[in-house]
Amino acid sequence: MRYVFAAVLIAALASSVWAGSSLIHYGMRGTDVKEIQQMLVDLGHELVVDGVFGPKTKAAVMQVQKDLGLRVDGVVGPETRAALAELREAVVSYTVQRGDNLTAIAMRYQTTVDSIVSYNNLNNPHRLLPGQVLLIPTSDLPVFGSVLYRLGGMIWPVQGRISSGYGYRTHPITKVYHFHGGIDIAVAHGTPVRAALAGKVVKAGNLGGLGLAIVIDHGNEITTWYGHNSALLVRVGDYVQQGQVIARSGRTGVATGPHLDFRIKIRDQTVDPLKYLP
Numbered sequence: 001m002r003y004v005f006a007a008v009l010i011a012a013l014a015s016s017v018w019a020g021s022s023l024i025h026y027g028m029r030g031t032d033v034k035e036i037q038q039m040l041v042d043l044g045h046e047l048v049v050d051g052v053f054g055p056k057t058k059a060a061v062m063q064v065q066k067d068l069g070l071r072v073d074g075v076v077g078p079e080t081r082a083a084l085a086e087l088r089e090a091v092v093s094y095t096v097q098r099g100d101n102l103t104a105i106a107m108r109y110q111t112t113v114d115s116i117v118s119y120n121n122l123n124n125p126h127r128l129l130p131g132q133v134l135l136i137p138t139s140d141l142p143v144f145g146s147v148l149y150r151l152g153g154m155i156w157p158v159q160g161r162i163s164s165g166y167g168y169r170t171h172p173i174t175k176v177y178h179f180h181g182g183i184d185i186a187v188a189h190g191t192p193v194r195a196a197l198a199g200k201v202v203k204a205g206n207l208g209g210l211g212l213a214i215v216i217d218h219g220n221e222i223t224t225w226y227g228h229n230s231a232l233l234v235r236v237g238d239y240v241q242q243g244q245v246i247a248r249s250g251r252t253g254v255a256t257g258p259h260l261d262f263r264i265k266i267r268d269q270t271v272d273p274l275k276y277l278p
């Protein structure tokens with residue numbers, strides 16, 4: 001459970017660039033070894049950062065390689081090094097201070113309590129002990145960015161003016177101040193709606209407020225949502241290519257006029273699509 005992002009990270013490796021080419025292995029000493037040890041410590045491994053590649057360092061490297069599905073040889077080559085760097089970007093270790101609680105920690109790192117609980121397999125999240133080390137997924141951004149990188153990036157599902165952004169707003173119909181989990185893109189009725197990324201259709205039908213909507217699963221717990229359509233052109237179970245027309249826009253569900261409500265969810269949480277669209 002520690003490396004829940006493993007699949008994503010491995011995918012990112014192919015595109016990771018590492019200038020060096022030497023291998024760092026058992027018996028070596030020096031700043032290169034120190035750097036690797038520091039990365040391992042940042043990831044929650046208990047090591048002394050002394051620049052000596054001993055049995056403990058090797059065991060930690062092998063553990064990471066095993067968790068990530070890499071070749072388990074205890075040798076830090078370009079692939080393992082890139083994996084460590086990528087992991088460190090996505091995860092930090094945090095030592096619990098007196099008076100801390102998970103909500104505050106989650107807020108500080110822009111993540112969720114659930115993420116921290118599941119990442120650390122916490123049995124009793126309400127009993128944090130000072131000195132306890134937690135691994136914190138720092139942000140969904142680097143991880144999701146990796147996926148986008150592998151897939152060549154997301155494309156706009158439609159072209160149009162953004163009539164309502166992501167975040168808190170007063171709903172135009174209900175007048176209730178609430179969180180808007182997507183962006184509304186104003187388009188003419190019947191405009192082709194395209195898949196922002198390739199994936200598998202997991203919902204296609206009436207989703208209440210979103211009206212006739214499509215949900216595409218892109219793997220790695222990432223889904224995109226397309227709401228308020230007038231017609232749906234794909235079915236649950238279909239695999240769609242990026243750019244494939246999946247629906248025609250409309251104003252079904254709760255909508256004042258024809259527009260596409262586009263959402264991105266990571267692990268069931270919405271994120272701001274504008275961070276990921278080109």
Ligand SMILES: [Zn+2]
Nearest residue numbers: 182183184261
């Ligand atoms: Zn909307």
